[in-house]
Amino acid sequence: MDKQLDLLQGTLDMLILKAVSLGPLHGYGILLRIQQISKDRLEIQQGSLYPALYRLEHQGWIASEWGESENKRKARYYTLTAAGKRRLQAETENWNSMADVIAGILGTKPEEV
Amino acid sequence: MRLWSELRSWAQAIRHRALLESEMDAELRFHIEARAEDLMRGSVSREVAMRRARVEFGGIEPIKEEGREARGLSLFDCLHQDLRFGLRMLRKNPVFSITAIASLALGIAAVVSIFTAADALLFRPLPYRDASKLVMLWESNRVRPDASHSVVSPDNFLDWKDRNSVFEDMAVVDEGRSVFNYGERSEELRTQSVSANFFTLLGVQAIHGRTFASESLLDSQGSTLLISHRLWLDWFGGDPNVIGRRVLLDSFPRTILGVMPAGFSFGNQEVDLWPSMQLRPSTPHDRGPRNMIVVARLKEGITAGQAQSQMRGIASQLEQEDPQFNKNWTVVVEQIRDSFARGVKISLLPLLGAVSLLLVVACANVANLDKLSPWYCAMVHGSWLAGWLLARWELLSSRSCFPAYFSRPVLRIHLHLLLLWRSFYSWRWRPPICRHVEQWTSTRQWR
Numbered sequence: 001m002d003k004q005l006d007l008l009q010g011t012l013d014m015l016i017l018k019a020v021s022l023g024p025l026h027g028y029g030i031l032l033r034i035q036q037i038s039k040d041r042l043e044i045q046q047g048s049l050y051p052a053l054y055r056l057e058h059q060g061w062i063a064s065e066w067g068e069s070e071n072k073r074k075a076r077y078y079t080l081t082a083a084g085k086r087r088l089q090a091e092t093e094n095w096n097s098m099a100d101v102i103a104g105i106l107g108t109k110p111e112e113v
Numbered sequence: 114m115r116l117w118s119e120l121r122s123w124a125q126a127i128r129h130r131a132l133l134e135s136e137m138d139a140e141l142r143f144h145i146e147a148r149a150e151d152l153m154r155g156s157v158s159r160e161v162a163m164r165r166a167r168v169e170f171g172g173i174e175p176i177k178e179e180g181r182e183a184r185g186l187s188l189f190d191c192l193h194q195d196l197r198f199g200l201r202m203l204r205k206n207p208v209f210s211i212t213a214i215a216s217l218a219l220g221i222a223a224v225v226s227i228f229t230a231a232d233a234l235l236f237r238p239l240p241y242r243d244a245s246k247l248v249m250l251w252e253s254n255r256v257r258p259d260a261s262h263s264v265v266s267p268d269n270f271l272d273w274k275d276r277n278s279v280f281e282d283m284a285v286v287d288e289g290r291s292v293f294n295y296g297e298r299s300e301e302l303r304t305q306s307v308s309a310n311f312f313t314l315l316g317v318q319a320i321h322g323r324t325f326a327s328e329s330l331l332d333s334q335g336s337t338l339l340i341s342h343r344l345w346l347d348w349f350g351g352d353p354n355v356i357g358r359r360v361l362l363d364s365f366p367r368t369i370l371g372v373m374p375a376g377f378s379f380g381n382q383e384v385d386l387w388p389s390m391q392l393r394p395s396t397p398h399d400r401g402p403r404n405m406i407v408v409a410r411l412k413e414g415i416t417a418g419q420a421q422s423q424m425r426g427i428a429s430q431l432e433q434e435d436p437q438f439n440k441n442w443t444v445v446v447e448q449i450r451d452s453f454a455r456g457v458k459i460s461l462l463p464l465l466g467a468v469s470l471l472l473v474v475a476c477a478n479v480a481n482l483d484k485l486s487p488w489y490c491a492m493v494h495g496s497w498l499a500g501w502l503l504a505r506w507e508l509l510s511s512r513s514c515f516p517a518y519f520s521r522p523v524l525r526i527h528l529h530l531l532l533l534w535r536s537f538y539s540w541r542w543r544p545p546i547c548r549h550v551e552q553w554t555s556t557r558q559w560r
Contacts, residue, residue, distance in 0.1 A: 027140060028147040047171040050141065051179035058184050060118025066136075069143070071150070076140045083118075 012044065012052050013061075014095065017080060017088040020062055026075040027053060053078065061087050119185070126184040133184075137177050145170055224472050227465050235454050235462070240377055242316025243410075247449040248417050250283075250407040250424065255441045262445060262455065266403045269431060269439070273407075276427045279420040283409040284311040286379065287390060294361035295348060302344070303383045304362070306390035312339075314410050315379070321345075322356040322371025325389055338367040339387040342375035362388055380406075380453050408449065421446040 019025065019033045027050060034044055056062045061084035069075040080088070126133055148166040153159060181190070241247060252269065254260040267285070274283045287306040292299060312324035324339060338360065340348075349355045358369050367388060378384060411420055424444040432439045447455075 026143070026147075028144045046144075046169055047176065050144075050176050051183055054180040054183040058119055058122045059115050060122070069147075073143060073146075074139065075143050075147075076136070083115075 010091075011095075012048060013056060014088065014091045015042075015044075016049075016052055016056060017061060017084055017091070020078050021080045021085065021088060024065075024067075024077045024079045026067075026069065026077050028075075030078065056084070060084070123185040126181075126186050127189065130186075134177070137180050138173075141170075141173050141176060221472060224465075224468050227468055235450075239450065239453075240317065240374075241449075244449060246411045247315070248409055248411060248420065248446050249449055249452040250409060251445045251447065251452075252403060252428075253443050253445045255443060257441075262447070262452075264403050265405045265407045266438070267401050267405055269403075269442075270405055270407055272431055273424065273427055273444070276430070277420075277423060279412055279415045279423050280409040281412045282310055282314045283407060284308045284314045285390065286311065286406040286408065287404060288381065288384070288406065291363045291386065291388075292361075293386060294364070295358075298348065302385045303381065304386040304388060305379060305381070305384045306388050308390050311387075311408075314408065317373070317377060319371030320374045321353055322369070324371055336365060336367045337370040337389050338362065339371050339373055340369055341373050341377070341385040341387075344385040345372045362386070379408075409446075417446050417448060 015034050016030060019030045019037070022033065022037075025033060030053070031044055031046070031049055034042060053062070057064055057078070061081060062078045063081050064076050064078050066074055067077045145163070145166045148169065149159070149162040152162040152165055157165075238244070239247075250265065250273070251262040252260075252265050253262065265285070270283070270285055274280075277283075285308045289304055289306065290301050291304045293302045307325075309325040312318075318324065319339060320342070322339075325337065340355075345351060345355060349358075355369055356371065359366050360369060361367070373387070409420075411417065421444070424446055428439075428442065428444040432442060
């Protein structure tokens with residue numbers, strides 16, 4: 001049970017970094033964008049978004065700035081930092097190689113053992 | 114890199130606390146309103162949309178709490194709360210508080226005092242010129258194990274000085290106590306009577322006045338005296354005109370020649386006076402008692418081992434020349450640091466280790482991080498016992514004639530205090546801070 005939660009937390013971080021890498025966004029915008037690029041297959045729990053954002057900002061992967069939203073209201077926009085970009089790359093590679101390994105294991109036929 | 118940005122973010126969070134809170138508020142409210150607006154596009158009224166948005170979002174307060182925690186603020190808050198709680202608990206249980214404070218105080222006092230002694234004797238660099246070239250010479254009796262590092266007879270010393278070719282210079286020190294008298298004030302102080310070349314050999318200067326500055330053993334000026342910095346401040350108030358004053362030492366008049374720098378000592382930090390010594394001329398058949406401490410400086414390129422061999426040769430010559438006095442006596446040449454430490458090293462270092470561990474355990478107990486495994490406790494007990502045993506063995510067997518700074522009665526008292534303190538060892542008291550520390554460490558992502 002704990003393991004699963006960890007994975008989700010790490011994955012959410014990756015998705016947020018990816019969403020922000022495509023352009024500066026405020027919190028709600030990040031939520032919408034993830035939904036959009038996942039073609040509505042992934043829905044992020046609203047309660048876990050902001051803690052993840054604050055954590056990522058605390059660790060220095062993203063930076064925040066107050067700006068104006070489309071409706072001329074004050075909103076906080078997040079952008080990816082240089083360190084964050086490197087982190088995203090590393091995490092993506094990690095994820096891909098992990099997926100390969102798991103796929104390999106799961107696809108093992110009885111004869112190959 | 115990450116740690117640096119975390120620290121920076123944490124510092125900022127502490128400083129702009131209120132701003133942070135209001136910003137989080139604004140941000141979360143914006144989110145809810147944006148969601149509500151999206152819902153309103155589906156032709157829902159504003160109130161319904163807002164309500165639904167709020168419900169979808171969940172509680173704002175827990176999010177803010179997590180936000181604070183993410184920035185490391187919650188630990189800070191907990192610390193603050195725990196301090197207040199702790200103080201309240203201390204007031205409520207005065208008996209416990211007093212005992213806990215007393216045990217910590219004892220532990221700290223023990224560590225500090227033992228460390229001071231160890232520092233002065235073992236760790237700090239010696240305040241002499243080229244201390245690595247300084248050695249001390251001891252007479253050593255082959256058949257008596259308790260006289261392996263004995264003080265030296267003055268006549269043997271003079272013979273050594275005459276006959277050797279390995280030492281640049283040799284000087285003598287005679288430790289003792291004398292009554293120091295100036296004006297109305299009179300006190301018994303520790304002294305080291307030294308030959309006139311002592312300070313030149315060590316390569317130290319006085320900060321006021323001068324040292325004997327004589328190449329020979331005899332002081333041409335007659336009865337002069339050097340005083341310690343501590344004594345200078347205490348008795349003369351740091352008056353630079355103290356040079357040339359006449360004082361009485363054991364009722365004999367002496368002139369103050371100079372003041373030694375603060376922190377200067379020679380193996381014994383209690384010494385305040387260095388009167389000049391007159392080595393009496395030797396009379397045959399009376400080589401005098403063995404009572405001198407000898408220090409020497411090796412010549413360039415000579416090692417202590419080489420010096421030892423030559424001195425052994427000289428000692429056996431003396432043995433043949435005066436068998437009544439010198440039978441079975443030989444010489445030991447020892448590095449000065451080893452001489453200083455010999456009396457105390459064997460008891461100080463383990464004691465220091467044991468006492469430090471005990472202090473750690475005391476702190477851990479009071480803070481009650483008590484997931485101490487049994488073997489760890491056994492290790493602490495073991496090291497304490499070892500330290501205590503070594504100290505007792507040292508007390509029983511040592512015949513060091515060069516007095517240690519850490520005097521015997523004090524050591525015994527310390528040990529008994531430690532025993533007492535040790536019995537207050539186990540306690541159960543659990544401030545909330547430990548829980549929070551555990552939580553915090555478990556929620557961090559260790560990647």
